[in-house]
Amino acid sequence: MKRAITYSVGTILAFTVMLCIFSIARSEEDINRCLVKYRSEWSKPCSQCQDYSKSYRAYFRNECKENLDIKVASQEADKRWKTFSRLNMQPGDSIVAYACKGTGKYLYWVRKAGDNVIVFPTDEEINHQYTK
Numbered sequence: 537m538k539r540a541i542t543y544s545v546g547t548i549l550a551f552t553v554m555l556c557i558f559s560i561a562r563s564e565e566d567i568n569r570c571l572v573k574y575r576s577e578w579s580k581p582c583s584q585c586q587d588y589s590k591s592y593r594a595y596f597r598n599e600c601k602e603n604l605d606i607k608v609a610s611q612e613a614d615k616r617w618k619t620f621s622r623l624n625m626q627p628g629d630s631i632v633a634y635a636c637k638g639t640g641k642y643l644y645w646v647r648k649a650g651d652n653v654i655v656f657p658t659d660e661e662i663n664h665q666y667t668k
Contacts, residue, residue: 567600567604567646567647567648568646569599569600570598570599570600570602570604570646571596571597571598571599571604571606571644571646572596572597572599573594573595573596573642573644574595574596574597574630575594575595576592576593576594576595576640577591577592577593577595578590578591578592578638578640579591580593582634582636584634584636585634585636586636587636587637588636590613590636590637590638591634591635591636591637591638592610592634592635592638592639592640593610593632593633593634593638594608594610594632594633594634594642595630595631595632596608596630596631596632596633596644597628597629597630598625598626598627598628598629598630599627599628600627601627602627602648602649603624603625603626603627603648603649604624604625604646604647604648604649605621605622605623605624605625605646605647605648605649605650605651605656606621606622606623606625606631606644606645606646607619607620607621607644607645607656607657608620608621608631608633608642608643608644608645609633609642609643609644609662609666610633610634610635610638610641610642611635611638611639611640611641611642611666612635612636612637612638612639613635613637613638613639614637615639615667616663616667617643617659617662617663617666617667618633618634618635619633619659619662620632620633621656623649624649624650625649643662643666645657
């Protein structure tokens with residue numbers, strides 16, 4: 537009887553740990569769904585670009601109810617990434633990633649505001665890993 541109770545408690549404990557791990561992984565996956573690209577544009581006038589004839593802009597919005605920290609990147613024709621960050625982005629707020637001579641490619645990273653356990657890649661890491 538004592539052994540059966542020990543196995544039952546052990547099974548419950550193992551199940552609880554697995555459930556917690558699944559819940560953490562699930563919440564990280566869900567936070568990525570908060571940032572949504574809702575529009576993109578080519579060749580629109582851009583005060584940041586001298587020649588905007590090949591410019592690309594991607595617009596992202598926080599569609600969740602919690603504040604987010606965001607890093608977005610847009611790729612230039614030379615394959616380098618131009619990055620933009622926003623900390624504590626409120627629900628409904630947006631951010632634009634642009635490239636003056638764009639490829640139409642973009643990247644983004646999302647975390648709950650202030651969650652410094654998740655570290656965004658540096659610009660150098662992005663350009664090393666994703667420049668192809």
